[in-house]
Amino acid sequence: MNLNLADADNRVIINVGGIRHETYKATLKKIPATRLSRLTEALANYDPVLNEYFFDRHPGVFAQILNYYRSGKLHYPTDVCGPLFEEELEFWGLDSNQVEPCCWMTYTQHRDTQDVLAILDRLDLDTDKPTEEDIMKKFGLEEEYKSGELNCWQRIQPKIWALFDEPYSSTAAKVRQTHYSNGPSLLYL
Numbered sequence: 001m002n003l004n005l006a007d008a009d010n011r012v013i014i015n016v017g018g019i020r021h022e023t024y025k026a027t028l029k030k031i032p033a034t035r036l037s038r039l040t041e042a043l044a045n046y047d048p049v050l051n052e053y054f055f056d057r058h059p060g061v062f063a064q065i066l067n068y069y070r071s072g073k074l075h076y077p078t079d080v081c082g083p084l085f086e087e088e089l090e091f092w093g094l095d096s097n098q099v100e101p102c103c104w105m106t107y108t109q110h111r112d113t114q115d116v117l118a119i120l121d122r123l124d125l126d127t128d129k130p131t132e133e134d135i136m137k138k139f140g141l142e143e144e145y146k147s148g149e150l151n152c153w154q155r156i157q158p159k160i161w162a163l164f165d166e167p168y169s170s171t172a173a174k175v176r177q178t179h180y181s182n183g184p185s186l187l188y189l
């Protein structure tokens with residue numbers, strides 16, 4: 001067998017959402033116990049005529065995922081929402097905790113936003129105006145509030161909540177309310 005044939009033998013084509021990605025089988029083995037490390041021609045995803053695997057998943061995100069196998073480093077794509085990326089990671093059997101430090105802010109920002117939205121969802125907006133301590137309690141920050149150990153983001157969260165609670169209480173709230181229709185962007189104060 002000459003070198004070119006050996007190379008062809010080691011190559012693999014993965015068609016994700018209509019976009020063909022090509023790599024070496026050895027590259028896919030770099031991260032064990034994942035969907036890609038376990039590809040075999042016995043899978044229904046394998047097309048023997050085209051000699052490729054097909055997955056109907058997000059092709060753009062997959063480029064980043066494949067790059068993780070190539071470089072050993074996992075970065076967040078900047079053009080998709082965090083939860084979408086995490087869903088794709090889960091599908092490919094990858095761990096979002098492996099994300100590189102340069103992308104941690106992106107990762108935690110999405111997490112924090114989701115946490116705030118989840119809390120807002122649970123709030124009963126018909127209750128009487130709560131005290132600052134009540135608000136802290138709702139965010140599970142009672143202990144930190146009492147001992148004065150709140151970090152910056154923890155201090156901001158209840159203020160965001162307060163804006164939702166009393167939308168007409170201040171000019172700032174009115175401004176924020178205007179932005180409310182634009183969705184969660186409001187949360188990046």
Ligand SMILES: [Zn+2]
Nearest residue numbers: 075100102103
């Ligand atoms: Zn990064």
